[in-house]
Amino acid sequence: DADVTQTPRNRITKTGKRIMLECSQTKGHDRMYWYRQDPGLGLRLIYYSFDVKDINKGEISDGYSVSRQAQAKFSLSLESAIPNQTALYFCATSEGPGSNQPQHFGDGTRLSIL
């Protein structure tokens, strides 16, 4: 079983719909992250959480919200989806603190908003 599991793997939805992407991990890591990947732009950080009570905005948090339900679960929500949120979304985890802790990524959710 994967250490970092993202659901769903693919989602097609319409503009204005509320969408939730879920991430669960079995690595026991405190730190969790949500990124979006767009061609030519690399990975950009949306939100990150260092523990259940610590949630922080990343560089592109507008239009997104998150919930850290437990150490192992971190969900990303799009309250009212718009087409420019079409992207590949990744959840990641890491041990902390320390800048040399590798981030472990899930296999992504491909989201298309029509």
Add this chain to the structure above:
Amino acid sequence: QQQVKQSPQSLIVQKGGISIINCAYENTAFDYFPWYQQFPGKGPALLIAIRPDVSEKKEGRFTISFNKSAKQFSLHIMDSQPGDSATYFCAASRMDSSYKLIFGSGTRLLVRP
């Protein structure tokens, strides 16, 4: 503002050749420089990383070269193999409590048999 600039966007190399991907950064507070490898349909995975107190780090066929004065670092893949075909991301992390990774834009590498 792109803090980590990566080039080229795509790269084609023959089997056995050397693949070179370059990155440049702006923030001198960065103190950790990893490279991530991503295969189609998968998330990125850490490949190799370096700190600015050394100029080179080698792990098998993969080498990071680091030039602190020029604020540049590069990934060299020796004896490139078709199995190395993937997208590669450089990244950098700052010396503060957040340790957030700033990623480059990615390089799609194709190694021809």
